[in-house]
Amino acid sequence: MIDRPLTQHLRQDGSPVFMTDYRGGGGYEGLRRVLADSSPEDCLQQVKDSRLRGRGGAGFPTGMKWSFVPMGEKAGVGPKYLIANADEMEPGTFKDRIILEQDPHQLIEGMILASYALQANVAYIFLRGEYTVAAERIETAIKECYSAGYLGENIQGSGYSLELHLHRSAGRYICGEETALISALEGKRANPRPKPPFPQVSGLWGRPTIVNNVETLCNITHILTHGAQWYQSLGIGQDSGTKLFGASGNVNNPGCWELPMGTPIREILEQHAGGMREGYTLRGFLPGGGSTDFLTPDHLDLAMDYDVIGKAGSRMGTGTMIILDDRHCPIAMVRNLSHFFAQESCGFCTPCRDGIPWIVQLLDRFESGQATEADLALLEEKARFIGGMGNTHCALAPGAMEPVTSALKYFRDDFERHIHDGRCHYHSDVGGR
Amino acid sequence: MADVIITLTLEGVEMATITIDDTLYEVADGANILEAVLSLGLDLPYFCWHPALGSVGSCRQCAVLQFQNEEDERGRIVMGCMTAVSDGMLLSLSNDKAVDFRADVIESLMTNHPHDCPVCAEGGECHLQDMTVMSGHRNRRYDGLKNTHVNQDLGPLINHEMNRCIACYRCTRYYRDYAGGTDLAAMGSHDHVYFGRHEDGTLESEFAGNLVEVCPTGVFTDKALVNDYTRKWDLQSAPSICVGCAVGCNIAPGERYGRLKRIHNRYNHEVNGYFLCDRGRFGGSFVNSDKRLLSAGWKLDDDVFSPLNSEQALAQLQTLCLSGDGLYAIGSPRASLESNWMLRTLVGRDKFCSGFGAEDAALRATVSAIVEGGVHTATLPEVEAADLVIILGEDVTQTAPRLALALRQTVRNVGLEQAATMGVQYWQDTAVRNIAQNTRTPLIELVTASTRLADIASDTVTFAPADIARVGFALAHALGAGPEVDGLSSTDIALVARLQALVDNAERPLIISGCSSHNVSVVAAAQSVAAAVAQKHASTRVVYVAPEANSVGLGLLDPNALSLEEIGAAARNGEIKTLVVLENDLYRRAPKAQVDALLGSVANLVVLDTMEHLTAEAAQLVLPVASYAECEGTLVNNEGRAQRFYPPITASEDRPPAWHWLRSLAGAMKHSSLAELTQIDDVIDAIATDVPLLAGVIDASPKASYRDRVGLKAARQPHRYSGRTAMYANKTLHEPKTQADDDSALAYSMEGESQSLPGALRSFVWDPGWNSNQSLHKFQDEIGGSLKGGSSGARLINATGHPVSGRSDVPDAFERRQGSWCLTPQYRLYGSDEMSAYATPVAEMMTGAQITLSPADVESLALGAEDGVSIVIDELSVDCAVIIDPLLPAGTAGFVVGHPEMLNLRAGSYVALEKKQDFMRVPEVIVTDGVRAHG
Amino acid sequence: MTDLIPALSPEEIAEIEHEVSLIPRRDGAAIDALMIVQRHRGWVSDASIKAVAALLEMSAEELDGIATFYNLIFRQPVGEQVILFCDSVSCWLRDADSVKQRLIDTLGIDYGQTTQDGRYTLLPVPCLGACDRAPVMMVGDELHSQLHDCDLNALLAPGEASD
Ligand SMILES: Cc1cc2nc3c(=O)[nH]c(=O)nc-3n(C[C@H](O)[C@H](O)[C@H](O)COP(=O)(O)O)c2cc1C
Numbered sequence A: 001m002i003d004r005p006l007t008q009h010l011r012q013d014g015s016p017v018f019m020t021d022y023r024g025g026g027g028y029e030g031l032r033r034v035l036a037d038s039s040p041e042d043c044l045q046q047v048k049d050s051r052l053r054g055r056g057g058a059g060f061p062t063g064m065k066w067s068f069v070p071m072g073e074k075a076g077v078g079p080k081y082l083i084a085n086a087d088e089m090e091p092g093t094f095k096d097r098i099i100l101e102q103d104p105h106q107l108i109e110g111m112i113l114a115s116y117a118l119q120a121n122v123a124y125i126f127l128r129g130e131y132t133v134a135a136e137r138i139e140t141a142i143k144e145c146y147s148a149g150y151l152g153e154n155i156q157g158s159g160y161s162l163e164l165h166l167h168r169s170a171g172r173y174i175c176g177e178e179t180a181l182i183s184a185l186e187g188k189r190a191n192p193r194p195k196p197p198f199p200q201v202s203g204l205w206g207r208p209t210i211v212n213n214v215e216t217l218c219n220i221t222h223i224l225t226h227g228a229q230w231y232q233s234l235g236i237g238q239d240s241g242t243k244l245f246g247a248s249g250n251v252n253n254p255g256c257w258e259l260p261m262g263t264p265i266r267e268i269l270e271q272h273a274g275g276m277r278e279g280y281t282l283r284g285f286l287p288g289g290g291s292t293d294f295l296t297p298d299h300l301d302l303a304m305d306y307d308v309i310g311k312a313g314s315r316m317g318t319g320t321m322i323i324l325d326d327r328h329c330p331i332a333m334v335r336n337l338s339h340f341f342a343q344e345s346c347g348f349c350t351p352c353r354d355g356i357p358w359i360v361q362l363l364d365r366f367e368s369g370q371a372t373e374a375d376l377a378l379l380e381e382k383a384r385f386i387g388g389m390g391n392t393h394c395a396l397a398p399g400a401m402e403p404v405t406s407a408l409k410y411f412r413d414d415f416e417r418h419i420h421d422g423r424c425h426y427h428s429d430v431g432g433r
Numbered sequence B: 001m002a003d004v005i006i007t008l009t010l011e012g013v014e015m016a017t018i019t020i021d022d023t024l025y026e027v028a029d030g031a032n033i034l035e036a037v038l039s040l041g042l043d044l045p046y047f048c049w050h051p052a053l054g055s056v057g058s059c060r061q062c063a064v065l066q067f068q069n070e071e072d073e074r075g076r077i078v079m080g081c082m083t084a085v086s087d088g089m090l091l092s093l094s095n096d097k098a099v100d101f102r103a104d105v106i107e108s109l110m111t112n113h114p115h116d117c118p119v120c121a122e123g124g125e126c127h128l129q130d131m132t133v134m135s136g137h138r139n140r141r142y143d144g145l146k147n148t149h150v151n152q153d154l155g156p157l158i159n160h161e162m163n164r165c166i167a168c169y170r171c172t173r174y175y176r177d178y179a180g181g182t183d184l185a186a187m188g189s190h191d192h193v194y195f196g197r198h199e200d201g202t203l204e205s206e207f208a209g210n211l212v213e214v215c216p217t218g219v220f221t222d223k224a225l226v227n228d229y230t231r232k233w234d235l236q237s238a239p240s241i242c243v244g245c246a247v248g249c250n251i252a253p254g255e256r257y258g259r260l261k262r263i264h265n266r267y268n269h270e271v272n273g274y275f276l277c278d279r280g281r282f283g284g285s286f287v288n289s290d291k292r293l294l295s296a297g298w299k300l301d302d303d304v305f306s307p308l309n310s311e312q313a314l315a316q317l318q319t320l321c322l323s324g325d326g327l328y329a330i331g332s333p334r335a336s337l338e339s340n341w342m343l344r345t346l347v348g349r350d351k352f353c354s355g356f357g358a359e360d361a362a363l364r365a366t367v368s369a370i371v372e373g374g375v376h377t378a379t380l381p382e383v384e385a386a387d388l389v390i391i392l393g394e395d396v397t398q399t400a401p402r403l404a405l406a407l408r409q410t411v412r413n414v415g416l417e418q419a420a421t422m423g424v425q426y427w428q429d430t431a432v433r434n435i436a437q438n439t440r441t442p443l444i445e446l447v448t449a450s451t452r453l454a455d456i457a458s459d460t461v462t463f464a465p466a467d468i469a470r471v472g473f474a475l476a477h478a479l480g481a482g483p484e485v486d487g488l489s490s491t492d493i494a495l496v497a498r499l500q501a502l503v504d505n506a507e508r509p510l511i512i513s514g515c516s517s518h519n520v521s522v523v524a525a526a527q528s529v530a531a532a533v534a535q536k537h538a539s540t541r542v543v544y545v546a547p548e549a550n551s552v553g554l555g556l557l558d559p560n561a562l563s564l565e566e567i568g569a570a571a572r573n574g575e576i577k578t579l580v581v582l583e584n585d586l587y588r589r590a591p592k593a594q595v596d597a598l599l600g601s602v603a604n605l606v607v608l609d610t611m612e613h614l615t616a617e618a619a620q621l622v623l624p625v626a627s628y629a630e631c632e633g634t635l636v637n638n639e640g641r642a643q644r645f646y647p648p649i650t651a652s653e654d655r656p657p658a659w660h661w662l663r664s665l666a667g668a669m670k671h672s673s674l675a676e677l678t679q680i681d682d683v684i685d686a687i688a689t690d691v692p693l694l695a696g697v698i699d700a701s702p703k704a705s706y707r708d709r710v711g712l713k714a715a716r717q718p719h720r721y722s723g724r725t726a727m728y729a730n731k732t733l734h735e736p737k738t739q740a741d742d743d744s745a746l747a748y749s750m751e752g753e754s755q756s757l758p759g760a761l762r763s764f765v766w767d768p769g770w771n772s773n774q775s776l777h778k779f780q781d782e783i784g785g786s787l788k789g790g791s792s793g794a795r796l797i798n799a800t801g802h803p804v805s806g807r808s809d810v811p812d813a814f815e816r817r818q819g820s821w822c823l824t825p826q827y828r829l830y831g832s833d834e835m836s837a838y839a840t841p842v843a844e845m846m847t848g849a850q851i852t853l854s855p856a857d858v859e860s861l862a863l864g865a866e867d868g869v870s871i872v873i874d875e876l877s878v879d880c881a882v883i884i885d886p887l888l889p890a891g892t893a894g895f896v897v898g899h900p901e902m903l904n905l906r907a908g909s910y911v912a913l914e915k916k917q918d919f920m921r922v923p924e925v926i927v928t929d930g931v932r933a934h935g
Numbered sequence C: 001m002t003d004l005i006p007a008l009s010p011e012e013i014a015e016i017e018h019e020v021s022l023i024p025r026r027d028g029a030a031i032d033a034l035m036i037v038q039r040h041r042g043w044v045s046d047a048s049i050k051a052v053a054a055l056l057e058m059s060a061e062e063l064d065g066i067a068t069f070y071n072l073i074f075r076q077p078v079g080e081q082v083i084l085f086c087d088s089v090s091c092w093l094r095d096a097d098s099v100k101q102r103l104i105d106t107l108g109i110d111y112g113q114t115t116q117d118g119r120y121t122l123l124p125v126p127c128l129g130a131c132d133r134a135p136v137m138m139v140g141d142e143l144h145s146q147l148h149d150c151d152l153n154a155l156l157a158p159g160e161a162s163d
């Protein structure tokens, strides 16, 4: 059986796999079988048994998330919704793009299956606006599905119907946050909504809604096609399945690879990413995108598993690592990230809206050599204030502070040297980044 | 751990015991922590939460620490406003973690605030100032740049200063979600959020003025106050009642240097809660108008008035009134009960006219429906609790605006219930609105034209007034009361069936009607509907809308008083020698010819009023009187609630309350029982004895002898603290002896205890650390509940519970007439009301003369985009702009009641319309904010 | 207000109406409608805001509040092509700053500006999700990667821009 299900169809040249080839490779077989043989309850059980955890960043067990969706009469009148979160705007994250551009049917099949399991009749792909190539290819794939009878009324004679729409986002990172995404899909300002009520109960247009990451949904196809047992066996650590891991920064071979859950970081960095570029030494890395805590070379032998990375004080996040080398200033890197988060704050709650810009201002003081000890203390205080879970309305701000607080922990010398020397020692020009 | 239990028990509410900082408290289960904490009288800072708006959790200021159990020592920061209390909950407000967190929040909020308190109109009553102090933010550590914004011109009422914004989102939540306005929105994102309009322009909502009180800082401020500024601590305020309409909202007008500076809401949870309409807020400053009568005047031969001092004036008054027994009087629905009663008693019942206008018959029917209809009139909370609203013939937004704002909350009930079944509390605002989406509690309007409630109404059906009555009667009949109605169209029959089904399914139906269509049948039909509905559902409520502040009071005072027509007849018969007109411009009540005829056939005309107007000009003797802001008196609102207003401004000797003139006259006329009434309390006692229906007026407010716990009167001025300037700083820096006020339990002073004050005597809210209006919760039983000192006012009418139908003569159906149009009255928030039009900001909001036509009639008249129409009545012609209303029944034409140029038009009469070329026409009618009916 | 709807072309109206037909409320199509107008006109003017708002039966304020929230909706005129230059972390690590400087030198404009010939507007954009090919930017709909190896002059030369 396949051991790299997510990337099995991908081609060397990056050209897209459309219907004929997708079906040629066994695509939509699983869907056909499930619609014929399995009940929605069976599907849910399979997903639960697979121990699949959401690939959007938080790693929440997918089966459990789905089980909160009211089924049957409890769902009340009106549609239920499934949404594929294809917003992918987390800095350093470039995994969903690959599937969206090259294997759109994989996502669509997963979505049809997920929708069937949840008995949702309307599904959306919420795609980030800049993914223009993906948009075209998804549109094509959706059309193919309608003609082939995988979407629309009475799919494959099963009596089950599903409409699938592509929504292209008008921008803003916060749209990736599931409740903000729902606000955006409703045509509003993408302010996140308070939870509870959770979207599973009251989401899009007030109706039960599941938002899942693209990669999560792709896994559904394989789980329901090959079974939970098989899926669990793919992981080599505590978590099941495979994962799209990536690395960017000054490594020899930046890229994205499908590897078993639990693959050691060292293997990803050294074998797949080809190690550090000539003249660059590893100083640290963000294991799962721009909103995760730094880890250091000391952590290289950890397995990329949600709980393992969590115990080490960071998060698996999206599994795409950003590598910091010895020639880049950690403060400048954190400043770059903080600037991003400040810009992308939706502006709804205070610590995030008014706090992160202050962080940027403080980091600028370090970079321009004006920072004092008091600024360092203030920076720590403010990062704690903004970053505390529950301190803000949504998880953007805590995520934003993860690189800051971990940089303060691991690269404290750098902060102190900036204060002491009155300049940034990485960049010849004062304040240069 | 804790051994004290502090209890706050509320009737019918499940209680939970929670621990806050080692003290046990009982609080309402399911409330949020912030509400509960404030209800307990504890302090917790907040911004985005508002008692009427609920919680969204944006500011993060209300953080507290929650512990999982007794062992948990770390605790977890939770937002007070977003977390429901539950039994056994362990909380800390004072733990360092919570305190530090709140200090961090305020410090962040202030990073972009300009710290311009010294020049800010909010200074001294600013929630942001209070919360900054409360949260302990003193030293500024942020030394980066501050964001700045461009301000917008939002029209004559409201000033905009965006730099002061702390992005709490209250303004747009109030304006859009609560008040249904659409022309104010949050723009931009991250730390560049901006709250304003798409472009400069006057805010469209009739309730925009509440932004002044909703905004916790100085972004939205009262423009008139900004331009003629006084700090809160220098204002002298009084508990007062809005004279803008018959809802009777409680207001707190503030005075300085003898001028009325601004009007704030005065909380009365049964009448107006936290909000006013813009007529009330901005219209009350008519008292500053240069049209005010300053001194008494005696008309000389050349039609010029020569000023008289009070003594001379009184002498003239006596001469005119004592010279014979042909003394008649016309009272006024905008004058106090006291003045009206005094006048009526003086001239005798058979010679007293209430001074109602065109709506006279319908108004009498309305009052009789209130008194005799047997169905309970809804208070504000009852309106908001209804689960079905049927409106017959009333454009509520224009005739009882605060009621319309309440109805905007009523329609949320279905959604709230839906949310409740999902375990979502009413205060979880985002979630409730999201769950509700567009589902609304049914509200059906049967009206004569488009209304501003169209955006929330499940149906706005338009008819000529007679047809509203017919459908109403048919509905009553279908529900088992009153006569059958023949000849209804099939759509009307279907409408009746739909209404009947809604009534069957309702539990708390609310029927609203009134006299604004100037049609008795409409009121009678509504009364019958209410009676039939009340037979089915005991908790049926009604609201009958009367036009003016004291219309109902006058109706109760004398249901059989002469009408203007009857007094006209008496005049024609030469029975009237001297006519005394109290606070009434008759030219606003009846067509010019009729008033001319009346006034032409009386020998002497005496006018007592606050303002110069046409009737006053026709008088022999004019006597200036104190306005609502300079004297006290009692008004009776739609609900039959008697409410007392008190003056923030001392009346000048030349301009006493009207009843003082009349009392002096009574003395001269040897009317000793009147002449002996020295204080207003005496007058009130006399009224209560004299008029059984008004017996309850005594309870409207405490007597002048009331004293607080320490033996003091109630203060009109807030406590002195730094920055207080001398009361008459414009004249002298010395504090004069405080002015005496023998007539009331209020003092022109800051002395007096304020905690336990009766609601009727409370003119401002202030509590240590709470200088803004947000301190209100310190004086409430519970958040949104009644004042600790009791709500002000006394309801005079208690429904019998035995519903009585209205008169049952079904009118004929409306018939179009070729070439002539039946006039239907339309009310305007700005322009229909006499007094507010004298207030500068309101005058700026008024439009010229307008006539509303259906698209078909516009076409049949071949009106081009630039054309208006002219109407000729009694040889007087008026040129009007044309408004096209797609819902207006063809063959009818809406005219603006009370518009100075349209006073001659009579509801129900048929007029010819003549095209008037090149007269700028107004192409469309705003049906709801932003969404317009297309012309 | 109806007179404003003609400010939209029949094609735009048809496309917007299609979006409306898919959802429960007209105003729910606000973002799609703004994107449609922008596709046709390059940016969203005040007149377009009013026209779209009227078509969707919402107020200009509500629509503008939405339009100004999203960074891919342009409320000011832009050049024929918008250059979205990635200013996020992975590109920064791969020397995006010096590429940006070259870009500024080549075009003669900084962020937020449009070239005098009206061909390009330069804007920063968060991580474009192509970090393995950093540094990257988009020119119009097209992604250009590994820019340090790239001849920006040739890439942005006249004739290349419009496609
Ligand atoms: C600020 C913010 C941005 C996010 N962006 C994304 C995103 O682009 N894609 C994504 O799948 N999840 C994103 N998430 C996570 C989602 O909120 C949500 O947890 C996820 O889509 C759930 O999918 P999963 O259960 O399949 O992981 C984001 C979360 C936050 C707080």
Ligand code: SF4
Binding pocket: A174, A191, A192, A344, A345, A346, A347, A348, A349, A350, A352, A353, A392, A393, A394, A395, A396, A397
């Ligand atoms: S943390 Fe607050 S301001 Fe930031 S994106 Fe979330 S809700 Fe918006």
Ligand code: FES
Binding pocket: B034, B045, B046, B047, B048, B049, B056, B057, B058, B059, B060, B061, B062, B063, B079, B080, B081, B082
């Ligand atoms: S008042 Fe609770 S978060 Fe604003």
